[in-house]
Amino acid sequence: MTQSHNCKNELNDVELRATPARLAVMKLLETSSKPIDVQTIISFLEKKDIKADPATVFRIVNMFTEKGLVKPIQLHEGKFRYELANIADHHHLMCNICGDIEDISDCNIDALEKDIKKKKQFTVTSHSLEFFGLCSNCQK
Amino acid sequence: MTQSHNCKNELNDVELRATPARLAVMKLLETSSKPIDVQTIISFLEKKDIKADPATVFRIVNMFTEKGLVKPIQLHEGKFRYELANIADHHHLMCNICGDIEDISDCNIDALEKDIKKKKQFTVTSHSLEFFGLCSNCQK
DNA sequence: TGACAAATGCAATTAAATTGCATATACTAA
DNA sequence: TTAGTATATGCAATTTAATTGCATTTGTCA
Numbered sequence: 001m002t003q004s005h006n007c008k009n010e011l012n013d014v015e016l017r018a019t020p021a022r023l024a025v026m027k028l029l030e031t032s033s034k035p036i037d038v039q040t041i042i043s044f045l046e047k048k049d050i051k052a053d054p055a056t057v058f059r060i061v062n063m064f065t066e067k068g069l070v071k072p073i074q075l076h077e078g079k080f081r082y083e084l085a086n087i088a089d090h091h092h093l094m095c096n097i098c099g100d101i102e103d104i105s106d107c108n109i110d111a112l113e114k115d116i117k118k119k120k121q122f123t124v125t126s127h128s129l130e131f132f133g134l135c136s137n138c139q140k
Numbered sequence: 141m142t143q144s145h146n147c148k149n150e151l152n153d154v155e156l157r158a159t160p161a162r163l164a165v166m167k168l169l170e171t172s173s174k175p176i177d178v179q180t181i182i183s184f185l186e187k188k189d190i191k192a193d194p195a196t197v198f199r200i201v202n203m204f205t206e207k208g209l210v211k212p213i214q215l216h217e218g219k220f221r222y223e224l225a226n227i228a229d230h231h232h233l234m235c236n237i238c239g240d241i242e243d244i245s246d247c248n249i250d251a252l253e254k255d256i257k258k259k260k261q262f263t264v265t266s267h268s269l270e271f272f273g274l275c276s277n278c279q280k
Numbered sequence: 281t282g283a284c285a286a287a288t289g290c291a292a293t294t295a296a297a298t299t300g301c302a303t304a305t306a307c308t309a310a
Numbered sequence: 311t312t313a314g315t316a317t318a319t320g321c322a323a324t325t326t327a328a329t330t331g332c333a334t335t336t337g338t339c340a
Contacts, residue, residue: 017152017337022298038327041268053289058328060287063218074214078297079327093262113271116244121276128216129269131253136261151320157306157317178296193320198297200318219296 015069021052022043025060026069032100034094035081075101075130091128092122095135102135149185161185161192163181166209167199174241175213175221175232215270231268235275242275 007026008018016022027082028044029036038057045052052060064070073081075094090105113124142171147166148158156162168184169176178197184193192200201222204210213221230245253264 019287019337021288051289054261054327055290055329056288064294072216074216076212076214078180078220080218093256093260093264095262096265102260102262107252107256112247115246116233116271116340120233120242120244122235122242122271122277123271123274123279124271125236127269127271129267131256131262131263131264131267134263139261140264159306159318161319165289181331191320194296195298195321196319 010069014069016063016067020050021056024048025057025064026052029070029082029084032083033103035075035083037077037079039079051135071126073128073130076132091130093131093133093135095133097134097136097138100135100137104131150209154209156203158206160190161196162200164188164190165197165204167231168226169210169222172223173243175215175223177217177221211266211272213268225269231270233271233273233275235276235278236272237278240277241277244271 007023007030011018012023024042028041038054038061041057041061042052042054044138045057057125061070061072061080062128064082065072068085070082071085073083073092075081075092088105089107089109090103091107093102093104107129109127109129113127116122116124147163147170150166151158164185165181168181178194178201181197181201182192182194185197185270201210201212201220204222205212208225209226210222213223213232215232225278228245229247229249230243231247233242233244234240238255247269249267249269253267256264
């Protein structure tokens with residue numbers, strides 16, 4: 001039986017057991033348009049009546065990161081946010097005023113990474129590119 | 141009387157008083173080749189027999205950031221590093237193995253920022269671009 | 281269904297960073 | 311040089327993010 005999309009399979013693929021909390025976190029990440037912090041995950045789980053201790057949520061995002069399911073993001077907030085790792089390379093625009101986060105793609109950073117390899121003999125495995133400024137609303 | 145370079149003047153320029161701790165932090169930042177975290181600043185001050193409470197050091201880097209003297213940097217460590225703001229646009233290479241930090245310049249990100257303005261009506265005021273991977277030593 | 285490794289809950293702990301308030305100090309003006 | 315004052319600091323308490331140890335629970339597979 002073919003199946004369109006299934007969080008359980010994704011967890012199986014990386015040899016993680018499909019617990020209610022993990023499945024819910026995966027679903028939240030899949031439906032969210034912006035990187036999510038641990039507090040937001042905790043609130044989401046509470047609303048869904050899935051009880052999960054903060055320690056568990058931290059363990060979940062760390063495990064997901066280790067297994068390559070998610071990518072940690074830092075936006076100068078003093079905490080981490082997380083987003084799915086298997087989405088196309090993209091970056092974020094964060095508004096200094098309202099804090100809203102938008103995605104942006106097409107940064108063509110591959111060329112730069114090749115240049116780094118040549119110049120510095122440094123092999124890039126990942127990068128983070130974030131922009132801060134004023135969103136269209138807050139410029140008014 | 142012309143003066144080559146003077147931390148005190150830089151502080152005066154942004155209307156901050158030239159205290160021993162602030163002067164020492166400025167000097168440390170000016171001589172350092174990589175962004176520095178608060179713990180490193182504290183150790184440096186201790187070695188120089190300049191006593192400064194951690195709370196004071198946090199206040200100093202926050203004040204420097206607010207006044208535009210320094211720029212906070214995040215390298216997925218769960219803490220901030222700081223570097224002088226008035227140096228040419230550049231980015232960092234952080235080694236996943238040894239944690240060493242190298243600088244890299246010539247990223248030509250201006251074009252991308254103009255593109256963002258056009259596409260998203262988002263005005264970029266700052267950006268952060270960090271690369272993670274393997275330095276030349278750790279590839280062996 | 282039963283066994284067992286893996287995941288969780290709970291409590292304690294660590295580390296980064298912030299805050300309130302009393303005291304000390306850098307700067308300004310006299 | 312000194313006195314007055316706004317500013318900066320020290321200290322202690324607190325907040326928030328994140329981690330850890332250990333007993334208990336649960337998902338998975340035979």
